[in-house]
Structures are given as structure tokens and as C-alpha cells.
Amino acid sequence: MSGPADVALVLIGRNEGARLVAALEAARGQAARLVYVDSGSTDGSMAAATAAGAEVVTLDVSVPFTAARARNAGFARLEETGGAPACVQFIDGDCAIVPGWTGIARARLAADPGLGLVTGWRAEVAPEASVYNRLCQWEWRRPAGPIAACGGDMMVRAEAFRLIGGFDPAVIAAEDDEFCQRLAKAGWRLERLAAEMTRHDAAMTRLGQWWRRAERTGHGFAQVGRLHPGYFATERRRVKVYALALPVAILGSVAVSPWLALLPAMAYPASWASAARGLRRDGVPRGDARAMAVLLTLSKFPNLIGMVRYHLRRLRRAPMRLIEYK
Incomplete structure (x- = not known):
């Protein structure tokens, strides 16, 4: 060459x-x-x-x-x-x-x-x-x-x-x-x-490919975050809030009143709107920005699965095997 x-x-x-x-x-x-x-x-x-x-x-x-x-x-x-x-x-x-x-x-x-x-x-x-x-x-x-x-x-x-x-x-x-x-x-x-x-x-x-990729991303948040605690800290915190704390709060509120559950649930459309605005500022066309913002909001759930998978593997001392999406 x-x-x-x-x-x-x-x-x-x-x-x-x-x-x-x-x-x-x-x-x-x-x-x-x-x-x-x-x-x-x-x-x-x-x-x-x-x-x-x-x-x-x-x-x-x-x-x-x-x-x-x-x-x-x-x-x-x-x-x-x-x-x-x-x-x-x-x-x-x-x-x-x-x-x-x-x-x-x-x-x-x-x-x-x-x-x-x-x-x-x-x-x-x-x-x-x-x-x-x-x-x-x-x-x-x-x-x-x-x-x-x-x-x-x-x-x-x-x-x-x-x-x-x-x-x-x-x-x-x-x-x-x-x-x-x-x-x-x-x-x-x-x-x-x-x-x-x-x-x-x-x-x-396919949605399934994107979901698996987002799981892999969550695994990276957890594993690299454990090696370098200050890194991915914001990402890990967002995952815990949107994929764990808010669902628990919604379920707990439903037990009291379905109307009360609307309060924590409103965090999701607010997150979507914020993501869409950020994408628009980056020059993404309006239609794409709205669709991509849905994925960014939804991504916290497969991210959480990946994070949990890492910690379960770590606790069991199991091999860290690839999560492939293709």
C-alpha cells in the first residue's frame, strides 16, 4: 500500500x-x-x-x-x-x-x-x-x-x-x-x-436493531462508568430517572389516583419536546427531529436493560459478551 x-x-x-x-x-x-x-x-x-x-x-x-x-x-x-x-x-x-x-x-x-x-x-x-x-x-x-x-x-x-x-x-x-x-x-x-x-x-x-444498539449503549454507560465514575454520570442519571424512578412514581400515583399519575407522566412529553428543540437547533428537519426525539426519549428503557445486564454479569462474574444489533 x-x-x-x-x-x-x-x-x-x-x-x-x-x-x-x-x-x-x-x-x-x-x-x-x-x-x-x-x-x-x-x-x-x-x-x-x-x-x-x-x-x-x-x-x-x-x-x-x-x-x-x-x-x-x-x-x-x-x-x-x-x-x-x-x-x-x-x-x-x-x-x-x-x-x-x-x-x-x-x-x-x-x-x-x-x-x-x-x-x-x-x-x-x-x-x-x-x-x-x-x-x-x-x-x-x-x-x-x-x-x-x-x-x-x-x-x-x-x-x-x-x-x-x-x-x-x-x-x-x-x-x-x-x-x-x-x-x-x-x-x-x-x-x-x-x-x-x-x-x-x-x-x-428495524426497531429491534435500534433497541439492541441502545441496550449496548446502556451496558457501556454502566461498565465504563464503573471504571471512570465521573464519566457517563449524566447519562446514567437520566436513565435512572426516566426508566426507573418515573415509572415507579407513576405506578405509585395510580394506586392513589389516576389523575395524580399524570403529574410524573408529563415528564416524558417534556423530555420529547426538549429533545426535539435541541435537534432542530442542530439543523435537523422538523419531521425528523420529532421522530428522533421519540427515540431519544424511549432509549432510556433499553439503556436501563443494558445497565442492569452489565451489573448482573459483574456480580455473577460472567463473561462480558457482545450485544450485537446487526
Whole structure:
């Protein structure tokens, strides 16, 4: 491969099919090396990666898969075969890198030795396909500048990665947030650039997919929040209020008077209206803002399920297994 000589790409995936083929094609010419890490695919992903010229790493299926574990394995392959270059771009298998991104990101890291990582903007390839995809599109578009955390598409300084020991393989969701928290605590700064980075294919067309994704998000709130108590504190509090305290208050009020139950119940339309206004301020069209606000209000319930699932697993000392929505 060509691209910046001191940048390598680590692409991770599992049964991504055509999405992986697109990711591999987009990666061509973006870096000096490309490592693909496969987490037990059965759809020909490894053959596709080999045909594209990638170095292929297959994870041991006897150990629970996590994105964190896969990224660590990709970095380890670089270290074992000549050493990781100065910077490593991590990409998920459902993402296609935008031409020119690695050069922009590498130049920014070279200009500021205090930066541990940079990220950019994701965009959905098919936002028109569903309101769930459009919600993802909104989630990805965050302001450029200093950040506390970012998603899994990121360019990381290899020195910083080594210093903190990479990703925590036990974290099954929001592992990128957890990684960023440790990076910042080690003294590195993080930045989002005002540049297009990747095209993401959420491929969510059913409510059940969105619900499972929201469960996974809740699992991340709880697990990463336990590791870094100040992080996700607001999110955890909202979940406890809207998915636990308010339902209990409504049920308790019904026992006294159905009319009394209307008082705590009014918190839900108020939350919806607030979310819709926020989305409109971000430029989301009115109809989409209303539909997306419903999902944001409803999301507290699957979030709570994910949080409870994490704590039950922790108490039983059960493996932290992936919650998949595709």
C-alpha cells in the first residue's frame, strides 16, 4: 500500500460482507500498511481481506470477541512485524475511510506533539433508509476542537497507545470512550478535526436493531462508568430517572389516583419536546427531529436493560459478551 509512510491502518470486522469490501477498497492508498482483524466471520471476510492485500489476523474463537480485543490484536501484529509506525488509524469494518483523511490527520499529529489522537467526522452512507440511520448521522456530527472522547474511528499516536496499554479487551461497549479516558488521564490531548473521516453504514431498518444498539449503549454507560465514575454520570442519571424512578412514581400515583399519575407522566412529553428543540437547533428537519426525539426519549428503557445486564454479569462474574444489533 501507499499513503503516509509512517501510518498504518487497522481494520476490524465480523461478517460485514459488502461493507467490508467497500472498507477495503477505500483503504487502498491511505497508509503504508493495512491489517485486517477478523472476529470469527463466516462470510468470506478473510478471503476478501487477503485479496485486497491486507495482512489478516484471526482471533481465537474460544475467547469472547470485543472490538477492543480486535484493535489490540491489530496493533500487536504491527509491533511483531517491524514495529508500529508513528501513527495508527483504527477503522471499524462497517466504515469506509474518506480519501485524503490519513494525510490530514497525520499532519495534525505531527504539528502538535501533545495530541494523543485525532478523529474527524463520520457520515452515514444511507441516512435516507431509516430514521435510525438518520439518528446515527446526527450522533456522528459533533463540533470540531478539543474532545473528551470519540468513536472507534481514530488516528492514534503509537507512543500514546503503548503508554496506556491499548484498549481494555473486557469492555464490550464504549471501549473507545474508556480508551480515551485513560489517554487523557495519561496527559494526552484529544481533538476532532473539521474534516470528513469515514462513511459509516449503520444498516438499521428495524426497531429491534435500534433497541439492541441502545441496550449496548446502556451496558457501556454502566461498565465504563464503573471504571471512570465521573464519566457517563449524566447519562446514567437520566436513565435512572426516566426508566426507573418515573415509572415507579407513576405506578405509585395510580394506586392513589389516576389523575395524580399524570403529574410524573408529563415528564416524558417534556423530555420529547426538549429533545426535539435541541435537534432542530442542530439543523435537523422538523419531521425528523420529532421522530428522533421519540427515540431519544424511549432509549432510556433499553439503556436501563443494558445497565442492569452489565451489573448482573459483574456480580455473577460472567463473561462480558457482545450485544450485537446487526
